[in-house]
Amino acid sequence: MILYKLGLFGMDWDRTPFLDNKASFQRGVNQAIRRTTVELVDTLGRVRGTSQIDQNLQDARGAITFDEETWYFGLRPFGPKTPTPSFYRTAASSLRAFNDRLMKCEVVFNARADNLLQFVDRIASDIGSTSDLIRDRSQNFNSGWFDTRADDRFWFAYGQLYGYYGILTAAHHDFQQILDNRGLTPLWNSVEGQLKAALAIQPLIISNGREDGWIMPTHLTTMGFYVLRVRSNLVEVRSVLDR
Template sequence: MLDPIVAFFQRFFAAIGRGIGHLISWLAWPFIAAGNWYRQRDWIIKGPIAIVLIGLVGLYGYFIWQTQSWHNFNIDYVNAYNFAARKNDAGLPVKVAAGEAAPANKCERSAIVDVTADLIDFNVNQNAWVSSMILYKLGLFGMDWDDTPWLDNKASFQRGINQAIRRTSVELVDTLGRVRGTSGVNNELQSARGNIQFDEETWYFGFSPFGPKTPTPSFYRAAMRDLHKFNDALAACNATFDARSDNLVQFLDRIANDLGNTSAIIRERSEFHNGGWFDTRADDRFWFAFGQLYGYYGILSAAGADFDAVITQRGLTQIWAETVKQLRAALNIQPLIISNGREDGWIMPTHLATMGFYILRVRSNLVEMRDILTR
C-alpha cells in the first residue's frame, strides 16, 4: 500500500533535483561560455583581462571584508566616558576642590560634542564608510544592495548613526552653541553642520555633475575636526554652550520627532510587508533603527552630563536614567537574520515590531521629560 506513496515522493524530490540542476546550469552558463572564449585567446588579450579579473577579485574581497567586519563595535561604549563622575554643566568654569585655586580660562567641554565627534570617527575612520564605496553603489548586477539580503546591514547601521549625528549638529548650531538664539552662529559648528549634511553616497567620481569629486568620508572627517575645534574653544572659555532648560526641551523634542519618523517607517514595513525571513528590506529598516538608537544612546548619555543642573533641579534624574537604560536595552537585540513576521505569527519572529516597541518606549519618555520641563 505504501509503494505508490513512496514512488510519488521519489518522483517529487527527483523533479526538485532536476529543477535545481537546471537552475545551476543556467546560472553557470555565462561563466562557462566566457571561460571557453578566454582559453581560445592569445596572451596579448588574456593578460589584460587576467589583470582586470584579479583586481576585481581583490576589490570584491576588500568590499566584503569591510561590510562584514564592524571594527570597535561596542554597545557599552558609553561606559568609557564615565559621565557619572562629571557634575559640571558644559561651558561652565571647571570646578576644583575646596582650597584649590581655579585654573584661569578653563571651562567644561561639551560631552554631546565629544560623543558626536567620536561617532563620526567610528563611522569613517575606525570603519570604512560603506554607502559611498564604488561596489556598494554598483549593486548586485545593477540591483541595489538594499534590495538584497546581503552586504547592506553595516551601511544601514552607519546611516542610522549618521541620522543621530545630523540631528544633533543642527541643534548645536541653532540653540545649544549660542546664547538664547540671538548671538552669532558659531563658525565651527556651522561648518560641522554643513559638512555632516553632505550626501551619504559620493565616491571619487560621479556623473551628475560629471567629473572627480571629494568623497563623502572626507566631508564627515572635516565635520569631526570642526567639532573638536569648537570643544577646544569651549574648554578655553572662548565659545558658548547654553545649557538652559528651554534648549533641552527643544533638543528632546527634535530627537523625539526623529525617532517618531523611524517608528512610522518600521510600522509601515511591519504591517504591509511582513514576509518573515524573506523580506529583503526588513534588515535595512532594522539596522538603520539600531544605528540611530546606538547614536542616541551616547548622545543622550552625554546630554545628561551637559545638562546635569537642569535635570537635577527639575526632578528628571530617575526618568532620564530609565530612558538611557531603555536605549541600552534595545541594543541587546542583534539577531543573526532579521525576520519581519506577522505580530500574531508563531513560526517566523517579528524583529521589526520588537525594535519599534523599544523606539516607542524611548520616545514616550522623551515626550514626558519635555512636558515636565515646559510646566
C-alpha cells in the same frame, strides 16, 4: 567607497539581502549626529537666537548634511567631485575643534532648560518618524525570514538609537543641574535604560513575522516597541520641562 560603487557583481549593495546591514546601521548613526549638529548650531552653541553662529559648528553642519553617495567622479554635473567620506571627516574634525575650544572655555554651550526642551523635542520627532517607517513595513509585509528589506529598517533604527544613546548619555552630564532641579534624573535614567535594552537586541537574521505568529519572530515589531518606549519617555521629559 569604490567597493560600494562597484556593488556585488554589479548589483547595488542596497539591493542585497544581508550585505547592506552595516550601511543601514551607519545611516542611522549619521541621522542622530546630523540632528544633534543642527541643534548645536541653532540653540546649544549660541547664547541667544541673535548671537553669532560658531564657525566650527557651521562647518560641521554643512559637511555632515552632505549626501551619502557622492564619489570622486559624477555625471550630474559631469566631472570630478569631492567624495562623501571627505565631507564627513571634515565634520568630525570641526566638531572636535569645537569641543577642544569648549574645554578651554573659548566658546559657549548654552545648557538652559528651554534649550534642553527643544533638543529633546527634536529627538522625539526624529525617532517618531523612524517608528512610522517600522510600522509601515511591519503592517504591510509579513514575510518573516524572507522579508529582505525588513533588516534595513531594523538596523537603521538600531543605529539611530545607538547614536542617541551616546548623545543622551553625554547630555545627562551637560544638563545635570537642570535634571536635578526638575526631578528628571530618574526619568532620564529610564530613557537611557530603554535605549540600552533596545541595543541588546541583535538577532543574526531579521524576521518580520506576524505579530500573532509562533514560527517566525517579529524582530521589527520588537524594535518598534522600544523606539516608541524611548519616544514616550522623551515626550514625558519634554512635558516636565515645559511646566
